[in-house]
Amino acid sequence: xxxxxxxxxxxxxxxxxxxxxxxxxxxxxxxxxxxxxxxxxxxxxxxxxxxxxxxxxxxxxxxxxxxxxxxxxxxxxxxxxxxxxxxxxxxxxxxxxxxxxxxxxxxxxxxxxxxxxxxxxxxxxxxxxxxxxxxxxxxxxxxxxxxxxxxxxxxxxxxxxxxxxxxxxxxxxxxxxxxxxxxxxxxxxxxxxxxxxxxxxxxxxxxxxxxxxxxxxxxxxxxxxxxxxxxxxxxxxxxxxxxxxxxxxxxxxxxxxxxxxxxxxxxxxxxxxxxxxxxxxxxxxxxxxxxxxxxxxxxxxxxxxxxxxxxxxxxxxxxxxxxxxxxxxxxxxxxxxxxxxxxxxxxxxxxxxxxxxxxxxxxxxxxxxxxxxxxxxxxxxxxxxxxxxxxxxxxxxxxxxxxxxxxxxxxxxxxxxx
Amino acid sequence: xxxxxxxxxxxxxxxxxxxxxxxxxxxxxxxxxxxxxxxxxxxxxxxxxxxxxxxxxxxxxxxxxxxxxxxxxxxxxxxxxxxxxxxxxxxxxxxxxxxxxxxxxxxxxxxxxxxxxxxxxxxxxxxxxxxxxxxxxxxxxxxxxxxxxxxxxxxxxxxxxxxxxxxxxxxxxxxxxxxxxxxxxxxxxxxxxxxxxxxxxxxxxxxxxxxxxxxxxxxxxxxxxxxxxxxxxxxxxxxxxxxxxxxxxxxxxxxxxxxxxxxxxxxxxxxxxxxxxxxxxxxxxxxxxxxxxxxxxxxxxxxxxxxxxxxxxxxxxxxxxxxxxxxxxxxxxxxxxxxxxxxxxxxxxxxxxxxxxxxxxxxxxxxxxxxxxxxxx
Numbered sequence: 091x092x093x094x095x096x097x098x099x100x101x102x103x104x105x106x107x108x109x110x111x112x113x114x115x116x117x118x119x120x121x122x123x124x125x126x127x128x129x130x131x132x133x134x135x136x137x138x139x140x141x142x143x144x145x146x147x148x149x150x151x152x153x154x155x156x157x158x159x160x161x162x163x164x165x166x167x168x169x170x171x172x173x174x175x176x177x178x179x180x181x182x183x184x185x186x187x188x189x190x191x192x193x194x195x196x197x198x199x200x201x202x203x204x205x206x207x208x209x210x211x212x213x214x215x216x217x218x219x220x221x222x223x224x225x226x227x228x229x230x231x232x233x234x235x236x237x238x239x240x241x242x243x244x245x246x247x248x249x250x251x252x253x254x255x256x257x258x259x260x261x262x263x264x265x266x267x268x269x270x271x272x273x274x275x276x277x278x279x280x281x282x283x284x285x286x287x288x289x290x291x292x293x294x295x296x297x298x299x300x301x302x303x304x305x306x307x308x309x310x311x312x313x314x315x316x317x318x319x320x321x322x323x324x325x326x327x328x329x330x331x332x333x334x335x336x337x338x339x340x341x342x343x344x345x346x347x348x349x350x351x352x353x354x355x356x357x358x359x360x361x362x363x364x365x366x367x368x369x370x371x372x373x374x375x376x377x378x379x380x381x382x383x384x385x386x387x388x389x390x391x392x393x394x395x396x397x398x399x400x401x402x403x404x405x406x407x408x409x410x411x412x413x414x415x416x417x418x419x420x421x422x423x424x425x426x427x428x429x430x431x432x433x434x435x436x437x438x439x440x441x442x443x444x445x446x447x448x449x450x451x452x453x454x455x456x457x458x459x460x461x462x463x464x465x466x467x468x469x470x471x472x473x474x475x476x477x478x479x480x481x482x483x484x485x486x487x488x489x490x491x492x493x494x495x496x497x498x499x500x501x502x503x504x505x506x507x508x
Numbered sequence: 509x510x511x512x513x514x515x516x517x518x519x520x521x522x523x524x525x526x527x528x529x530x531x532x533x534x535x536x537x538x539x540x541x542x543x544x545x546x547x548x549x550x551x552x553x554x555x556x557x558x559x560x561x562x563x564x565x566x567x568x569x570x571x572x573x574x575x576x577x578x579x580x581x582x583x584x585x586x587x588x589x590x591x592x593x594x595x596x597x598x599x600x601x602x603x604x605x606x607x608x609x610x611x612x613x614x615x616x617x618x619x620x621x622x623x624x625x626x627x628x629x630x631x632x633x634x635x636x637x638x639x640x641x642x643x644x645x646x647x648x649x650x651x652x653x654x655x656x657x658x659x660x661x662x663x664x665x666x667x668x669x670x671x672x673x674x675x676x677x678x679x680x681x682x683x684x685x686x687x688x689x690x691x692x693x694x695x696x697x698x699x700x701x702x703x704x705x706x707x708x709x710x711x712x713x714x715x716x717x718x719x720x721x722x723x724x725x726x727x728x729x730x731x732x733x734x735x736x737x738x739x740x741x742x743x744x745x746x747x748x749x750x751x752x753x754x755x756x757x758x759x760x761x762x763x764x765x766x767x768x769x770x771x772x773x774x775x776x777x778x779x780x781x782x783x784x785x786x787x788x789x790x791x792x793x794x795x796x797x798x799x800x801x802x803x804x805x806x807x808x809x810x811x812x813x814x815x816x817x818x819x820x821x822x823x824x825x826x827x828x829x830x831x832x833x834x835x836x837x838x839x840x841x842x843x844x845x846x847x848x849x850x851x852x853x854x855x856x857x858x859x860x861x862x863x864x865x866x867x868x869x870x871x872x873x874x875x876x877x878x879x880x881x882x883x884x885x
Contacts, residue, residue, distance in 0.1 A: 252719045366870060367780045370877035372773070391604055393566075402593040403603055444859070445787060445866035474719045480784075 135272045138217035141187045143495040144352055145340065148221030149432065149457050150329035152308040154270040157300035157436045158277040159358065159453065160285065161227070161263025161488055162292040169235045173507050175291045179224070179267075179284055180501040189217035192283040209286065212279035220271040222280055224502045225356045225490025230264040240506060242350050244341075244460045245491045248357070251473040253484065260360050260486030263295045268356070268455065270434075274301065296486070298360060300436020300453045307434060313387060313395065316452050317363050317437050318481075320380050321387035324395055325422070327432040338430045338464065339457050349505040352494030355461045357431075359454040359469075360438075360486025366447050368481050379477045381416030389418060401425070415477045426468055431458040451482075461489060542566075543602075546617070548595065549573040553617030553626040562607045562634035570600040573619050580616040580625065581605055589613065593621065609636035645819050646768040646883070653771050653815035654764075657697050660808075661758040664693035668754045675730055675739075675747040684734050688792075688800035688850060691727060695804035696811070698781060699774040700761050707757045711750065714790070726750055728792075735794035768816065772880035775812035778805040779873045787866045789854040799851035802865075803842055809876065810835055816883060824882040827875060834872040841868050 139147050166172055182192045191197060197210035231241035267284055271277040278299070285294050304316045305323030309330050316322040327334045336342075341350045368376070373384060381399065382389050389399035391411035401424055403411040412419045423430045434457065439450040458464035473479060493503050543566040547554040550573035569579040569592060580591045581603070590605040610632050616625035667690035674683035694701065694712065702708045709718065711726045718724050725746055733743045740746075766774075785791040786802040813820070813831060820828045841864055845852045857865075 249720075253717050255716065364784055367783055367873075370776060370780070370873050372877075372880055375773075392602065393604075397602075400592065400601055402595075403601070404588065404591045404593070405605070406587075406589055408588040408591065445863055446870060447866075470720075480780075 134219065136216035136218055138188050139219050139221050141184045141222075141496065142498050142500075145495045146221075146223045146353075146492060147187070147495070148223035148268055148270050149339070149354065149434070149492070150307055150335065151219070151221050151270070152311055152329070153303040153305055153434055154219050154221070154272045154277075155301075155303055156271055156274040156277050157303075157453070157455075158269045158274075158281045158297065159300070159455070160267050160269075160281050160297040161295045161358075162265040162267070162285075162288060163295045164230065164234070164264040164292050166291040167234050169507075171291055172235055173501075173503075175288060176224075176503050176507070177501045178287050180496060182283060182287060183222040183280070183502075186212075186280050186283065187217065187220045187222060189220075192287070209279065209282055211282075212276050215273055215276055215279075218271040218273040218276040220269065220276050220280060222284075223268040223270075223356075223492065225266040225268075225492045226503065226506070227263045227265060227488065227490050229262065237506070240347060240349065242341075242347050242355075242491050244345070244355055244462055245489065246462060246466075248461070248487060248489050249466065249470075251469050251484065253473050253479055253482075254487075255483050255485050256487050257485050260296045260298075261488060263488055263490075265292060266356065266358065266488060266490045274299070298358075298438060298453050298486070299440075300438050302437040304435040304437055304452055305433045307432065316435075317365055317439075317450055318368055318376070318380070320376075320382060320384055321395060322435075322452075323433055324382075324387055325399075325418075327430055334430065335432070338459055339432050341459055345459065349508075350491055350493060351505075354457045354459060354492045355465075356488075356490045356492050357454070357456045357458070357461055357465045358486070358488040358490075359484050361452045361454055362449065362483040362485055363451040364447075364481045364483070365450050371481075378413055379417060379481075381412040381418035390416075413477070415475050417472070417476050417478045420471045420476050421468060426471065429458075429464045429467060431456040431464050431468065433457075457492070543568045545570065546579060546615070547572050548577045548579060548617040548619065550575055550619045551626070553579075553615065553628060555615050555628050555630070558615075558629060559631040559633065560607060562610060562632055562636060565605050565607050565632070567603045567605075567615075568600055569595060569603065569617075571595045571597050573597060575619040576621055578618040578621050578625070579603060580614075580618065581630065582614045582616065583611065586614075607632045610634055643768075643819075645822065649768055649771060649815045649817075649819055650766050653766060653812055656811045656815065657700055657764070657766075658762050660693045660697045661761045664690065664697070665754060665758045667693060668751060671730075672747040672751045675734075676744040678739055680734060680739065683730075684795070687727070687731060687734065687795060688797035691797075692800055692804040692807075694727070695778075695781075695801045696808035697761060698805065698808065699777045700764055700766075701757050703764070704757055704760050707753055707760075711753050711757065714793075726753070728794075731792060731794045768819065768883045769880055771812045771816055772883050775809040775816075775879060776873070776876050778809040778812075779869055779876055781805050782869050783866070783873065787862065787869060792854070796853040796855045797851070798854040799842070799845055799857075803851065806835075806838060806842065809872075813876065813879065816879065820879060820882055823885045824878075827878055827882055830875045831872075831879075834868070834875055838865075838868040838872050841865055 139151055141147060164172060186192055191208035193207035196208040197206045197213055200207055228241065228245050228247055231237045267281060269277040269280040281297065303314050305326050306313050307326065307329055309328050313321040313324050327338060339354050341353050343351045377384055377390065387395035388397060389412060391400055391403040399412055399418055399422065401412055401419055401422065405411050419425055435452050435454045438453050439448050441449055443449045456465055493505060496502060496504070545556040546567050546569040548569055548571050567579065571577050574597055577595050578591060578593045579595065581589045583589050590603050592601045592603045595601050613630040613632060615628045615630050618625035667686065671683060671686040671690040674686055712728065713724065713726055714728050715724050715732065727750065729746055730743065730750065733740050782802055782805045786798045786805065789796065789798050791801050792798045817828070
């Protein structure tokens with residue numbers, strides 16, 4: 091492996107080997123062995139990403155190709171039951187991200203008279219870089235669990251943005267879980283087993299599948315394309331840019347509250363894209379709307395994808411090369427008082443809309459240090475002035491505080507529930 | 509709200525444009541003669557090469573001075589072909605200009621970003637690109653469409669006046685009857701009207717799209733008053749403002765100079781409006797008179813295509829056949845929904861009827877989206 095690999099992934103590969111060896115040595119091979127012990131986890135695509143760390147995995151982890159995102163309503167009103175659930179979920183998440191089944195005994199190792207403890211569809215599959223990331227929604231802090239005074243100031247109820255057409259059945263939630271993997275079956279397996287463990291205590295409110303990443307989160311990843319056919323996330327914050335992560339993503343002890351330090355805020359938006367209309371739009375107009383060339387991904391007026399956009403270049407008649415209502419101008423930190431976010435969205439298609447069109451779009455996931463000063467002004471600018479809005483419809487929304495990473499022996503949210 | 513092409517074509521209509529505005533796909537011809545470096549000092553503007561062939565010309569400007577500077581490329585009469593502003597001392601920035609025609613140009617550095625700058629001559633040689641705007645058939649097409657816009661604008665003003673009078677006289681039923689009629693003329697020339705940025709949301713903004721700090725006014729505010737909440741204390745004032753705004757937009761619409769590409773894109777945008785707003789019943793959510801707007805958008809699209817007809821006939825006759833066929837199919841479907849002087853309400857349509865209309869709009873949208881290319885041939 092070359093020196094260019096991001097730290098988390100290097101650790102991931104080393105850590106995975108250690109964890110697998112440990113599992114095999116400590117417990118009986120039948121019950122706790124990895125699903126596919128013969129596979130050497132040397133490939134970053136198939137290998138394991140460590141669950142434990144300063145920050146949760148699934149944020150700066152090299153964006154995997156697939157995602158299953160779910161929001162839960164907490165059904166129990168007892169704090170201890172919620173805490174027990176978070177502990178059980180953590181155990182299952184540690185196992186699954188490590189390529190193991192969700193529980194001891196698994197799909198076929200338990201009593202023949204009992205339903206299997208793991209649902210089984212990920213048997214034989216490698217860890218596939220699965221990460222599972224949890225977040226706490228504003229409604230979790232409504233008083234049911236004695237958390238009202240712990241609600242982070244940044245965990246606002248998002249304002250209504252112009253053009254919002256939000257479906258309550260695709261919005262909100264007490265908890266969210268983002269599962270990302272390079273194999274869709276592995277991501278779905280993770281969500282399905284967590285939902286199963288949650289029965290009686292948490293129930294699925296809404297969920298979203300994503301089939302292709304629309305952002306790069308490390309510098310060695312090729313910039314992927316969204317369903318408009320354009321490279322997306324060229325200027326995203328990357329895992330290697332620790333200063334930017336520090337400034338724009340991780341909640342610091344200056345921000346507070348203490349339990350969220352090392353965590354971040356996750357904003358999810360289900361953005362339907364009117365791709366049929368877009369596809370009838372001329373290449374020139376598409377490029378003007380985005381502010382980039384479709385082929386190379388270069389900002390208008392530049393040559394290569396990673397040439398910095400120059401917002402001060404003008405063309406014939408003194409009109410800006412990157413239009414005043416071009417997407418990349420409005421979303422740029424130059425136009426937003428320096429505000430930046432880490433994006434980790436996915437393309438989706440969910441069947442059709444009943445009018446002969448695909449229900450397709452981009453499931454936006456963004457992480458930022460303070461949604462009030464980062465995502466909100468950005469989305470206000472876009473919703474108000476972005477030419478692209480003519481082709482977009484925001485119909486789902488969620489906002490969650492993402493607690494810091496879990497230390498060995500800890501559980502999701504242990505800094506909050508201590 | 510489809511406003512982009514109007515501006516897009518304004519750029520394209522100029523004889524040169526930055527790479528940003530050129531048709532895409534082509535890579536800059538940097539390989540053959542490379543970028544032209546410019547050293548911009550406080551008292552000098554050293555352009556390494558002062559001639560280029562037609563095609564993309566790339567300048568790389570380095571500010572060697574102490575003041576923030578700008579670099580310009582001018583055509584005759586100081587018409588701007590390209591510029592880079594705000595080049596700080598020590599910085600290097602890039603300007604790519606597509607030179608479509610041969611000619612004598614001027615370069616300029618403007619240390620301190622003021623004045624005429626330090627000028628130099630610059631020559632472009634080689635073959636130019638033919639402009640579609642010189643064709644007389646195309647010129648006739650734009651004139652004909654301009655006449656259509658003028659006549660619709662006159663009717664828009666007349667019918668809006670009647671509607672506003674009814675609202676102010678608290679004649680609710682009269683006002684309700686006039687609402688979809690006045691909107692017909694608006695919807696027929698929507699892309700033209702919408703190109704005047706701020707006026708569009710004031711006249712036609714829906715409640716859910718009004719940005720924070722702006723008031724909900726215009727047709728849809730009065731629609732809500734008439735159908736949903738009943739007349740409000742400020743309904744007459746809102747009506748007055750609507751008329752003022754409509755007067756302004758009518759005056760402006762009559763002065764717009766359209767290019768053939770704008771006509772083609774306008775025809776397409778009108779169908780996009782149908783596909784995203786009218787087919788879903790989102791446009792007139794209180795009155796449910798969406799089919800009037802639907803009809804009017806299709807009328808407007810048809811009028812633009814009709815104006816371009818001789819041009820399309822000459823350049824792509826097969827496309828014209830398809831257009832006629834698909835317009836007729838959509839017309840037939842729409843006419844089935846006639847009721848009295850107007851149309852059924854959106855809420856009276858069955859799901860299969862909506863789906864059939866949506867499919868017919870898509871079927872027409874595809875060939876209409878090919879008109880611009882045919883016109884530009």
